[in-house]
Amino acid sequence: MKKDRLYLPILIFTTLALGIVLGTILNIPVDREILSSNTHKSKLNKLIDFIDNEYVDDVNTDSIVDLTVNNILDKLDPHSVYIAKNEMEDVSQSMKGDFVGIGVNFYMYNDTVSVIRPMPGGPCDKAGIIAGDRILYANKERLFGRKFSTEDLYARLKGEVDSEVRLTILRKSENKRFDVIVKRDVVPIKSVDVALMINKTDGYIKINRFAETTYDEFHKGLLELKKLGAKTLIVDVRDNGGGYLEKAVEIADEFLPKGRMIVFTKSKKGKIEKTYASTRGDFENGNLYVLINENAASASEIFAGAIQDNDRGTIVGRRSFGKGLVQREMSFDDGSAVRLTVARYYTPTGRSIQKSYEHGKEAYYKDFGHRFESGELYKKDSIKIADTLKFRTPKGKIVYGGGGIVPDVFVPLETVHGDERLGYMLQSGVTGYFVFEQLEHNRKIFKGMDYAAFLAFMKKKDTYFGAFSKYLSENGMSINLDQEKELVKRYILAEFAQQLFGENKYFEIILSRDAMINAILNKPATS
Structure with missing residues (x-):
């Protein structure tokens, strides 16, 4: 097996870090009046022109300009960032919520574009x-046998609506090669992963980011769950690094009565803007839980803070990331952009949940390691919050500012034997690659099998656990799985189910x- 897959366990960390860096965005264009010329800018422009003409x-x-911009922003807070033009399209597309393409999930498997599953419809x-x-x-x-970047590959598969692309397909299961014409169309990029009932009365919605389409996706899922009889709703924003502030506000509005404060922001000049719940929401009554963890940040914390501070629901999980800064985007003519921190946001009780960045960006982003070393990810008593940052909700519940949202119900990391890498690794691309390879070896085993038969087959089949352990070892990942066998088997089963059934x-x-989820189901609700 190829050692170039060793980067996979850190994919989830990279993705989460990017989301948190981009953070909460005010979807308001920059006023060009504030960009008037001054001597400092004139000095920079003269220097660049001098180099360009005379060096x-x-x-x-x-590249010099990019370096200069990055050096300037590096002196500011961790969330004021420069996004190069080659990265900006992907970032914008993710926040837009759709793109025009061929609608397929794929891996680059042995240097070939391999279909995991076409998007239904x-x-x-x-x-x-x-x-x-x-x-x-x-x-x-x-497309095979070439080292395309992701951007280059997407460029060959994306296009205009209704434009056609001729694809040459190899169907290994039938040893057949053929051409097919695919007409490109708008393909959604889901920001709400799923909305489903976990039992007869409890609904669950998972939000992976707050993009342009998130409220519409969420509201559609919420109404479907209500039709199915949901009396309790669990909103999961674990590992959600943020997005548009307005979308977090719109979703919070569904749970809060008119006139309740959701969030307020304060700018450099002391301007305060308060946002309140508006018209009647679709789930103002009924039990509500919000799931958070150490990677829930920014807009996720705005949402969780609004629910907690209004005594509307129960926050479950671990202390959130701690990002209380708001950015505004300024685009450049070359397609790049800067997202600059322009305000701090505060929860309804007046809490700022921004953690300190006075020791620099490196220390700021190593906070996860400090939390692990201190035992905070396993014991709520290990969370260090200053008494000076204590606030009270209208019903008298104590909540804390500074360094994230502290949950009402604490749930430790799922790995009971203390290897914090395992849980993140199981959710990264590693498990998906392993399952894809297993299916490649013998996809025919599952052909024609319905879901019930699949579960019965997998329950009897224990060889995948051993194969996965061997797979990790051969790829240079030394993790003892034996003490977490049931957890690992659950993720392997889930990945098989996803690739086969959705x-x-x-x-x-x-x-x-x-x-x-179990902490909620075994505990009386509060609202």
Whole structure:
């Protein structure tokens, strides 16, 4: 097996860090009046022009400008960031909530685009492409055996609505190669992973970020769960690094009566803007729980803070990340952008939950390690919060500012034997790659099998656990799985279910033994 897969366990950390860095965004354009010229900017412009025109060697002045911008922002807070033009399209697309493409989930497997599963009802699904197919060519351009960047590969598969792309497919299961015309269409990028009932009365919604379409996705799921009889709602924002402040506000509004404060922001000039719940929401009554963890940040904390401070529901999990800064985006003509911190936000009781960044960015982002070393991820008593940051809700409950939202009900990391890497690794791409390879070896085993038969088969099949342990070892990951066998088997089963039957089945399996869900089901609700 190839050692170039060793980066996989850190993919989840990279993704989470990016989301948290981008944080909470005010979706308001920058006023160009504030960008008037001054001597400092004139000095920078003259220097760049001088280098461009007179420097003895050829030099890429664009890279110098990028370096200059990054150096300037590095002197500010950790969330004021520069986004290069080659990164900006992906960031914008993620926040927009859709793109035009062929509608397929894939891996680069042995240097070939390999289909995990076409999106139901999407262009590839309509064209008859199935899981396990290889995409060899796009419009006669070879895609296999080449080191394409992700951006280059997407560029070959994306296009205008209704434009066509001829794909050459290798169907390994039938040893068949054929061409198919796929008509591109708008493909949603879900920010709400799933909305499902975990029993007859308890509904569950998972939000992975707050994008342009998040409220619409959430509201649709909420109404569906109410029709199915949901009396209790669990909103999961674990590992959600943030997004648009307005979307967090809109979702909080569904749970709070008119006139209740949701959040307020304070700018450099002391301007305070308060946001209140507006019209009647669709779940103002009924039990409400919000799941958070150490990677829930920014807009997720705005939402959780509004629910906690208004005594509306119960916050369950571990202390959140601690990002209480709001950014505004300024775009440049070359397609790059800066997101600059322009305000602090406060929860309804007046809490700022921004953790300190006075020791620099490196220390700021190593906070997770400090939390682990202090035992905070396993014991609530280890959370260090200053008494001076104590606040009270209208009903007298004590809440704390500074360094994140402290949950009402604490739930430790799921790995009971203390290897904090395992839980994150199981949720990263490693498990998905392993399962894909297992299916590649013998996909026919599952052909025609319904979900009930699949579960019965997997219950009897214990070889995948041993194969996964061997897979990790061969890829240089030394993690003892024996003490967490049931947890590992659950994630392997869930990944098989996802690749064979879709995302809802993945969550049904994971949530069936989720520690935070169990803490809720075994504890009386408060609202």
